Amino acid sequence: MASIDPSLSPHAEADGPRRGERILAFAKSAAKLIATLLVTVLGLLAITFIIGRVVPIDPVLAVLGERATAEQAEAAREAMGLNEPLWVQFALYVRDAAQGDFGKSLLTARPVIEDIARVFPATLELATIATIIGVVLGIPAGVLAATKPGSWVDQLVRLIGLMGYSMPIFWLGLMGLLIFYGNLGWVGGPGRLDTSYEFIYDLDVPQRTGAILLDTALAGAWDVFRNALTHIVLPATVLGYYSMAYISRMTRSFMLEQLSQEYVTTARVKGMPEWRVVWVHALRNVMVPLITVIALSYANLLEGSVLTETVFAWPGLGLYITNALFSADMAAVMGGTIMVGLVFICLNLLSDALYRFVDPRARP
């Protein structure tokens, strides 16, 4: 893994005809990528659609409630197109979706796109900060643990990681709220802002992105920004802890593998300082698998965490999709699924790009 294959050297000069070949190759790979993308999204939709239709929930009841008469239910079923054969319903959905019309949510009576544009920034903000916390704390912890396997540092990192893994996240969230919000008053409570700041945000801050931290920073509304920060810090820490646990465990095992490689021994024999061996040589070599791990953990957080969102009254994607699922609100479920699918695809592309950046062998 550590040896470099000279045939893949990035420094080969590109001359005329080879550049043409490259462009062709690039176009080919782009076409392939788009095709894969389409097939993935379509497959995702088909599976979601089928699952959504076989669950024993009647979307008509979800909307009309308990008192609806048989005639009203029938009229609603007709209006929702539920009397069409399943494949026709699916084809109609895909046709509309291809034109950018993802339908209206049954529960909110609004276009699904609008709903997602409202809930996703909340999740994005939370997941991003949580991932930053996870990376900033998780990687050093994992590296430290790997350099001294079996030591107290290693044990401590393992213990903290294990707790992050095994403790139910809603419990952690509630305890965090109880202590840091309820007793100590160090952080803001559930929700994204205090009530009065929420009014200021509504009236005075242009809502360009829906992500409060970003919007307020762009507008220079620093008091609202600070308030938002005190609200996000706790849920982000809880989620970040979870992600840190995962990242530190993975970093540790990747590092252990690298540290037993011959190039590490060589470097040490040559008298290179130990910090340089560990933090530069070995760490650089674990970046590729680590990026995959981080991207996956980030993507997981971006799906929205239902329990965290419930405990912290955080109006995000997880709650939205879950509510929609329980009511068989298919347009909303499908819209949410596409969103999550796109998130995974984008993060995949992003990590591919990052591989190239950190690992010369991955460059074309």
Added chain:
Amino acid sequence: MHFRKPVNLLSAAALALVIGATAPAWADTPSDTLVIADKIDDIVSIDPAESFEFSGNDMLNNVYDTLVELDPSNLGPLVPGLATEWSLAEDEVTYTFKIREGVTFHSGNPLTAEDAAWSLQRAVILDKTPSFILDQFGFTAENVAEKIKATGTHELTIVTDKPYAPSFFYNCLTAVVASIVDKKEAMSHETDGDMGYEWLKTNTAGSGAYKLRDFKPSDRYVLDRASDDYWRGDVPMKRIFVRHVPEPSTQRLLLERGDIDVARKLTTVDIAGIEGNEDITVNDEVRGRLMYVAMNQKVEPLNNPKVVEAIKHLIDYEGMAGSFLKGQYTVHQAFLPDGFLGALTEKPYSFDVAKAKALLDEAGVGDISLRIFVRNDQDRLEMAQSFQNTLAQAGIAAELRTGTGKEILGEYRARKHDIYLGAWGPDYPDPHTNADTFARNPDNSDEGKHTGILAWRNAWPAVEVNDMTNAAVLEKDTAKREAMYLEIQRIHQKSSPFAPMFQAIQQVAMRNNVANFSQGGSIHSAFYWPTTK
């Protein structure tokens, strides 16, 4: 909690680093704003012709007005609303309402009898779920323009198909579905002849104390005081902010910190936890929701009256109400909740295994095994488990069939259950609302498809009470009407396959400075507008 100490310290250190020295300044809620924590993800539509969920009706009760109203400080007797006077002609079917003058909608349009007539017609024509509240007076999409009409700028005339008890009709007019909508405003948003339906699903056009400023589903809604002189009186709070906080413990923390003024969805555990907190007051309000057990008469041997009676004795009413339901439910065994005209408070059934066994022996049905259909909801599951236990004590093997609310409801409406354990809430403040569903079955055949009627769902023909229920709704004399409902409930207690068990109590916790907040008791939705703080 103790074993977590090292981690707490660690994360405390991390947090301190992140926030730095700038601990947030603690402000109470804004003094002109009432902040309420509630669960509002049940709202599907905020069109009054369609809204039929608790949270949606709470909102609309403060945004729209009705012809006849309930007084939040004295729930029960009707008070003038948008109609200042009303009368019934000698033909006993023609009602005349005098519409209040000088009232304007939030849009500034003046409110006239034409708006009133149009709003009621609209609810009938759109034919959404709550339309039955009006339809039961003989209105149909075809005849409603004839039956409900403006007979002057400020005079509305309504003709019913039968000489109903006037109290029944007036009570129904207090329901949200009978809200008066701004015709001009709604029609300006009409698409494809929908009478503004698509627009009103997410917007409002009322004359109430508050106008809707902003609604984010499953997140929050904000109401602004509509004007300085609301015709019903003083509206002290400038703004109502209802926040969706799904987790009760979170609501409790917010209330304790003073970040909200009212917490509406606390559990008994939370209520016990805040007891002794001098800044918080807890109010108990009896609500209209009943918890009941129903036995499908299509299922052997539940169609044996002895078995039904035995099962009614196999519910540990007091045991449950005194333990895990404490503070949330009170024992109530008749189909009319306390607070309604003619509510029966007698409790003929008690938990009695010996008596149940004797009845089962008499019935001679041998081993019984059944499924109890119940939705995944903590209270209900606990009730179902207790019930399962007590059934077992008399040798009845019961299995719990659980699922999401919509799943179980679907099976219940399709008559596929054995025993159903669930809730029923009244739809409008008149005894007929529950009598109509518990004690009346127009056609018991499968083809009848009266899926909205509980007697039908349980395949109970209700022959013992059908005629009485039909008669009670026509009785003019309120005292006689009350006596009839008492009688119907007594017969129902004895002969029906229903065992009403509990009536809900809702505990609302608020900061001490909040006063006059009413959740609407057992008969109505919440009133925000008289609240002060």
